[in-house]
Amino acid sequence: MRDALKIVDATVHVLVSSKESGGSYTICQVEINGPEGPPMHTHGYEDGFFYILEGNFHFQIGDKSQAAPKGTSVFISRQTPFAFSNRAPGVGRFLMLCQPGGMDLFFQDVNAASRGRTNMDWTRLTSILDKHGISIPKEQ
Numbered sequence: 001m002r003d004a005l006k007i008v009d010a011t012v013h014v015l016v017s018s019k020e021s022g023g024s025y026t027i028c029q030v031e032i033n034g035p036e037g038p039p040m041h042t043h044g045y046e047d048g049f050f051y052i053l054e055g056n057f058h059f060q061i062g063d064k065s066q067a068a069p070k071g072t073s074v075f076i077s078r079q080t081p082f083a084f085s086n087r088a089p090g091v092g093r094f095l096m097l098c099q100p101g102g103m104d105l106f107f108q109d110v111n112a113a114s115r116g117r118t119n120m121d122w123t124r125l126t127s128i129l130d131k132h133g134i135s136i137p138k139e140q
Contacts, residue, residue: 005111009036012111018101026101029053031093037085039122043078044133046098050074050084055092059084081137106132 005012009032016027026046032055040060050059050073057068061082068074068084076082086092096103109128122129122136129135 005107007107007110007114009033012107014104014107015095017104021101023101025097025099026103028096028098028103028107029093030096031091032086033091034089035085035087038083039136040081040083041129041134041136042081043076043098044135045078045102046100046133047078048076048103049097049099050076051095053093053095055086055090055094056088057084057092057094058087102132106134 002014005014011031011033013029013031014026015029016025018024018026037057050057050068052068052070052072052074054070056070057072059066059068059074059076059082061074061076062080066074106128109131110125113125113128
Protein backbone atom coordinates (compact mmCIF):
# COMPACT_ATOMS: atom_id res chain seq x y z
CA MET A 1 0.00 0.00 0.00
CA ARG A 2 1.20 3.53 -0.73
CA ASP A 3 2.12 5.97 2.00
CA ALA A 4 -0.85 7.72 3.53
CA LEU A 5 -1.21 11.44 2.86
CA LYS A 6 -1.92 13.28 6.10
CA ILE A 7 -3.92 16.48 5.84
CA VAL A 8 -4.53 17.77 9.39
CA ASP A 9 -7.23 15.39 10.77
CA ALA A 10 -7.75 13.54 7.48
CA THR A 11 -5.78 10.65 6.04
CA VAL A 12 -5.93 9.96 2.30
CA HIS A 13 -5.02 6.59 0.80
CA VAL A 14 -4.66 6.78 -2.98
CA LEU A 15 -6.00 3.47 -4.29
CA VAL A 16 -5.72 4.27 -8.01
CA SER A 17 -3.65 7.27 -9.03
CA SER A 18 -4.34 9.47 -12.02
CA LYS A 19 -1.07 8.21 -13.51
CA GLU A 20 -2.22 4.57 -13.19
CA SER A 21 -5.53 5.37 -14.90
CA GLY A 22 -3.93 7.34 -17.72
CA GLY A 23 -5.55 10.50 -16.32
CA SER A 24 -9.07 9.07 -16.56
CA TYR A 25 -9.86 8.97 -12.83
CA THR A 26 -8.51 8.87 -9.27
CA ILE A 27 -9.83 6.63 -6.49
CA CYS A 28 -9.02 7.41 -2.85
CA GLN A 29 -10.12 6.23 0.56
CA VAL A 30 -10.39 9.15 2.97
CA GLU A 31 -10.51 8.84 6.76
CA ILE A 32 -11.61 11.83 8.81
CA ASN A 33 -11.14 11.84 12.56
CA GLY A 34 -13.91 13.73 14.33
CA PRO A 35 -16.24 16.40 13.02
CA GLU A 36 -14.01 17.71 10.28
CA GLY A 37 -14.39 18.50 6.61
CA PRO A 38 -13.55 21.15 4.01
CA PRO A 39 -15.39 24.47 3.67
CA MET A 40 -17.86 25.09 0.84
CA HIS A 41 -15.89 24.88 -2.41
CA THR A 42 -16.15 23.98 -6.10
CA HIS A 43 -14.04 21.77 -8.34
CA GLY A 44 -13.60 23.13 -11.83
CA TYR A 45 -11.92 20.08 -13.34
CA GLU A 46 -13.59 16.94 -12.02
CA ASP A 47 -16.86 15.30 -11.02
CA GLY A 48 -16.84 13.48 -7.69
CA PHE A 49 -18.51 10.33 -6.40
CA PHE A 50 -18.46 9.52 -2.68
CA TYR A 51 -19.43 6.23 -1.03
CA ILE A 52 -19.66 6.33 2.78
CA LEU A 53 -17.97 3.33 4.42
CA GLU A 54 -18.13 4.42 8.07
CA GLY A 55 -19.40 7.41 10.01
CA ASN A 56 -22.32 9.75 9.61
CA PHE A 57 -21.49 12.43 7.08
CA HIS A 58 -23.42 15.50 6.13
CA PHE A 59 -23.14 17.12 2.69
CA GLN A 60 -24.14 20.64 1.74
CA ILE A 61 -24.52 20.64 -2.06
CA GLY A 62 -25.44 24.06 -3.34
CA ASP A 63 -28.49 25.05 -1.29
CA LYS A 64 -29.44 21.43 -0.49
CA SER A 65 -28.52 19.60 2.68
CA GLN A 66 -28.08 15.81 2.63
CA ALA A 67 -27.43 13.34 5.42
CA ALA A 68 -24.99 10.62 4.35
CA PRO A 69 -24.78 7.70 6.80
CA LYS A 70 -22.88 4.48 6.09
CA GLY A 71 -23.87 2.99 2.72
CA THR A 72 -24.86 6.31 1.14
CA SER A 73 -23.50 7.40 -2.23
CA VAL A 74 -23.29 11.03 -3.32
CA PHE A 75 -22.47 12.39 -6.78
CA ILE A 76 -21.30 15.99 -7.22
CA SER A 77 -20.77 17.40 -10.69
CA ARG A 78 -17.96 19.85 -11.37
CA GLN A 79 -18.70 23.54 -10.75
CA THR A 80 -21.22 22.61 -8.01
CA PRO A 81 -20.44 24.20 -4.63
CA PHE A 82 -20.32 21.67 -1.80
CA ALA A 83 -18.96 20.93 1.65
CA PHE A 84 -19.08 17.88 3.89
CA SER A 85 -18.29 16.89 7.45
CA ASN A 86 -18.31 13.79 9.61
CA ARG A 87 -21.02 14.21 12.25
CA ALA A 88 -20.22 10.98 14.12
CA PRO A 89 -17.62 10.82 16.87
CA GLY A 90 -14.42 9.03 15.92
CA VAL A 91 -13.31 8.08 12.44
CA GLY A 92 -15.47 8.42 9.35
CA ARG A 93 -14.35 6.84 6.06
CA PHE A 94 -15.43 7.12 2.45
CA LEU A 95 -14.33 6.10 -1.00
CA MET A 96 -14.00 8.93 -3.48
CA LEU A 97 -13.79 8.56 -7.23
CA CYS A 98 -12.96 11.70 -9.22
CA GLN A 99 -13.18 11.87 -12.98
CA PRO A 100 -10.97 12.90 -14.71
CA GLY A 101 -7.97 12.07 -12.54
CA GLY A 102 -5.87 14.57 -10.64
CA MET A 103 -7.23 14.74 -7.08
CA ASP A 104 -4.33 12.56 -5.95
CA LEU A 105 -1.99 15.32 -7.12
CA PHE A 106 -4.00 17.90 -5.18
CA PHE A 107 -3.82 15.77 -2.03
CA GLN A 108 -0.04 15.39 -2.48
CA ASP A 109 0.37 19.17 -2.75
CA VAL A 110 -1.82 19.86 0.30
CA ASN A 111 -0.05 17.14 2.28
CA ALA A 112 3.29 18.84 1.63
CA ALA A 113 1.92 22.31 2.48
CA SER A 114 0.14 21.23 5.68
CA ARG A 115 2.88 19.03 7.11
CA GLY A 116 3.18 19.65 10.84
CA ARG A 117 0.05 21.82 11.07
CA THR A 118 -2.80 21.12 13.48
CA ASN A 119 -5.45 23.11 11.61
CA MET A 120 -6.02 24.04 7.98
CA ASP A 121 -5.85 27.65 6.88
CA TRP A 122 -7.36 27.32 3.41
CA THR A 123 -6.44 30.92 2.55
CA ARG A 124 -2.73 29.90 2.77
CA LEU A 125 -3.34 27.38 0.00
CA THR A 126 -4.57 29.77 -2.69
CA SER A 127 -1.88 28.83 -5.20
CA ILE A 128 -2.49 25.09 -4.70
CA LEU A 129 -6.26 25.54 -4.98
CA ASP A 130 -5.85 27.62 -8.16
CA LYS A 131 -3.46 25.06 -9.67
CA HIS A 132 -6.07 22.31 -9.22
CA GLY A 133 -9.15 24.31 -10.26
CA ILE A 134 -10.66 24.47 -6.78
CA SER A 135 -12.26 27.65 -5.49
CA ILE A 136 -13.61 28.70 -2.11
CA PRO A 137 -16.23 31.47 -2.10
CA LYS A 138 -14.90 34.74 -0.67
CA GLU A 139 -17.50 34.86 2.11
CA GLN A 140 -15.93 31.77 3.78
